[in-house]
Amino acid sequence: MIRDKSSKTKAKPARGVIAVTPPSFRRERALIKRGVWPVAGCDEAGRGPLAGPVVAAAVVLDPKRIPKGIDDSKRLTAERREELFEEICATASFAVAFASPARIDRDNILRASLWALTRAVQALPENPRHVFVDGRDRIDVACDCDAVIGGDGIVMSIAAASIIAKVTRDRLMCALALDCPGYGFETHKGYAVPEHREALDRLGPSVHHRRFFAPVVAAREKHQPETVVIERDLFTVETQIVTEIPATI
Structure with a gap:
């Protein structure tokens, strides 16, 4: 009897395709098991642009109602970001803060971004007991804080914050386009x-x-x-x- 070995052979990923693992709730869940709660993730949008503010967001996801498909905002289409934005707003606690162009000019872009991230955490309805922040720099908050490089693609709460920050800023820039036509802010x-x-x-x-x-x-x-x-x-x-x-x- 000749056995078909092909059925036991695992499919190999296509050449040139990089498998991307979505962010997980593993780090948050580990803290919950230790009795640490709430746990917030925070991220910002708009460091690189020449115009508009930096928008920072902090999010505390409900472990029992995490929307499906949360990912780094850069990996999502604009339409999917909008859908997840509404789902996150409906199921999670969140806050948003802005660093204006004037503050960026005064403090520099890094300091302004960290200031906005801190303000977003402070504006949450309930003070978190632990914060995960995207990037290399921790922020000045009254609880433990972990900086996670590439965190928006690793930590679920940070990914959710990246979506809130990105959609909020995109909507704001569309509004600024009406105030200052001709620059193309809306695109x-x-x-x-x-x-x-x-x-x-x-x-x-x-x-x-x-x-x-x-x-x-x-x-x-x-x-x-x-x-x-x-x-x-x-x-x-x-x-x-x-x-x-x-x-x-």
């Missing part, structure tokens, strides 16, 4: 795509642009030269933009 959401750079060069910066991001500085020099001053650095022979002209001058 690129403020990111430095060629269409946005062209509009910035043509129209100059809007009130929603981050003043000290390089392409915005170049547009200010072209359209609003009176708002910048060139000074010589004491340590080099190069010139660079170092400050704004005080209003009293």
Whole structure:
């Protein structure tokens, strides 16, 4: 008798295809078993754009009502993000905080992002006893905090926060597009795509642009030269933009 060995052979993944494991609730569940609850995940959206705020979100998922399909927001279509946004809002505790372009200009993008993440956690309906945050940096909260690099693709609560932050920011940028037409905020959401750079060069910066991001500085020099001053650095022979002209001058 000849046996068909093919039935026992495991299927091999196609070449060039990378298997992606979805985020899990494993870390949160381990804390729950130790009596640690609530457990929050937090993430932000909008570090890279030239315009608009950074939006941070903190989420505490209900272990008994976790929506199916939660994943890193970057892996989801816009339509699926919207669906999961509504499901997360209906089943979880969450809070959102914003770091405005003015705060980004004052503090720098990293500090502004960490500030917004902290504010989001502090705004939760119930203070968490543990926080997972996406990235390398922990935030200043009154409980234990773990920073997880690539956390939006690993920790379920962080993935949920990434969806809340992304959808909230996308909706906000569509609203800003109505306030400042011509830049295309409704399509690129403020990111430095060629269409946005062209509009910035043509129209100059809007009130929603981050003043000290390089392409915005170049547009200010072209359209609003009176708002910048060139000074010589004491340590080099190069010139660079170092400050704004005080209003009293």
